[in-house]
Amino acid sequence: MFNKISIIGTGLIGGSIALSLKQSKDHNFTITGFDIDPRSLDLAFEIGAIDKKTDSIEEAVKDAEVVFLCTPVKEILKLIHTVSSYARAGTIITDVGSVKKIVLKEAEKIKKDVYFIGGHPMAGSERRGITSADPFLFENAVYVLCPSFNVPIKMVNEFIELIKLTGANIILLDPEIHDRIAGYISHLPQLIAVLLVNTAGSMGTDYLSLSGGGFKDLTRIASSQFEIWRDIIYFNKEKIIEALDNFINGLNRYRDLIKSDRIDDFKSEFDNAFKLRNEIPSSRKGFINVLHDVFIMVEDKPGVLSKISTALYQGGLNIKDIELLRVREGIGGTFRLSFGSDKDAQKAIEIITELGYKVFTR
Ligand SMILES: NC(=O)C1=CN([C@@H]2O[C@H](COP(=O)(O)OP(=O)(O)OC[C@H]3O[C@@H](n4cnc5c(N)ncnc54)[C@H](O)[C@@H]3O)[C@@H](O)[C@H]2O)C=CC1
Numbered sequence: 001m002f003n004k005i006s007i008i009g010t011g012l013i014g015g016s017i018a019l020s021l022k023q024s025k026d027h028n029f030t031i032t033g034f035d036i037d038p039r040s041l042d043l044a045f046e047i048g049a050i051d052k053k054t055d056s057i058e059e060a061v062k063d064a065e066v067v068f069l070c071t072p073v074k075e076i077l078k079l080i081h082t083v084s085s086y087a088r089a090g091t092i093i094t095d096v097g098s099v100k101k102i103v104l105k106e107a108e109k110i111k112k113d114v115y116f117i118g119g120h121p122m123a124g125s126e127r128r129g130i131t132s133a134d135p136f137l138f139e140n141a142v143y144v145l146c147p148s149f150n151v152p153i154k155m156v157n158e159f160i161e162l163i164k165l166t167g168a169n170i171i172l173l174d175p176e177i178h179d180r181i182a183g184y185i186s187h188l189p190q191l192i193a194v195l196l197v198n199t200a201g202s203m204g205t206d207y208l209s210l211s212g213g214g215f216k217d218l219t220r221i222a223s224s225q226f227e228i229w230r231d232i233i234y235f236n237k238e239k240i241i242e243a244l245d246n247f248i249n250g251l252n253r254y255r256d257l258i259k260s261d262r263i264d265d266f267k268s269e270f271d272n273a274f275k276l277r278n279e280i281p282s283s284r285k286g287f288i289n290v291l292h293d294v295f296i297m298v299e300d301k302p303g304v305l306s307k308i309s310t311a312l313y314q315g316g317l318n319i320k321d322i323e324l325l326r327v328r329e330g331i332g333g334t335f336r337l338s339f340g341s342d343k344d345a346q347k348a349i350e351i352i353t354e355l356g357y358k359v360f361t362r
């Protein structure tokens, strides 16, 4: 197994990968971080995501066995060259970019004694930066890998073992297929979420103030920052246009059905969606829910949950639902607690924070 890891871009994804590797009980990784934003680097060091920080990319890379590129995609395309020029023979360079074909094409140009394995953890958040990093972010998530042709199978296998430590399930995919699928299940939904909020919002802010759980569930990712998405949209243009065209055709068909009073024709649409939706492997991410969720990161210590639930009970709060989202034996996990109202969820946050746990909402 590798020991020396470097993270270039210590933001949400870079920070989460670093934190999850540092939590591994059976390994003692030395993680070096580099980021163009010194605040991000300082914070990553302060929270223990990285062991060393450096303002020199050469320094960050020269002794590393694995280098993770965790920046926006456009930067990844440049960093592939900078990093490979400083990397010693045998180093694995990997990225986390949401688009894969352009990245793998760029990686074809680097010297052949370093190995590029494209990666895309299919989990994330609408929030950015190291302050939102979560060691359990990838637990049970799909993590796509696209190795370059020159990477020996043994190296791919060793790398898979490393990524498995994040708790993710690995899938090897052709970059083009990855981009088409990501276009439909991630990039199209992102644009739809933005347009839904803007369409309703353009009618007046009072429209949005009436929105219920369904609208909020469907549009959480509309709060994502454009900086990451600019590159995703640009570099997956073709596949996104294909997905948009399909979706626009579907919307037009629905419009025609309604206009011509063929409402019953929607039954098969609903039935089909119900069936397909139920086939998505059960992970709670994105599950429709009208409750108000609070997420708590806890250590794997006896009594932690009863301490929290007792304090909430004494505070007059009723937990409507509870789920252990991500757990690492002996280390800890993230719990989702759901409350019946936003007011209760806010009160719960106060109570749990007072107990000294890290709490966040989505
Ligand atoms: N946000 C999400 O939910 C997911 C994002 N991704 C991909 O992960 C990558 C990173 O996204 P996030 O972590 O969300 O963004 P982020 O904004 O939280 O972190 C990016 C970090 O990279 C740093 N950075 C930018 N240019 C740099 C450069 N040239 N050299 C060194 N550091 C640089 C920034 O200062 C920042 O700290 C993107 O390519 C995105 O497509 C993949 C899966 C999920």
Ligand SMILES: O=C(O)C(=O)Cc1ccc(O)cc1
Pocket (backbone or CB within 6 Å): 097, 098, 121, 122, 123, 124, 125, 126, 186, 221, 286
């Ligand atoms: O917040 C969520 O649920 C996401 O799905 C975030 C996300 C954004 C970009 C990706 O490439 C993958 C995941």
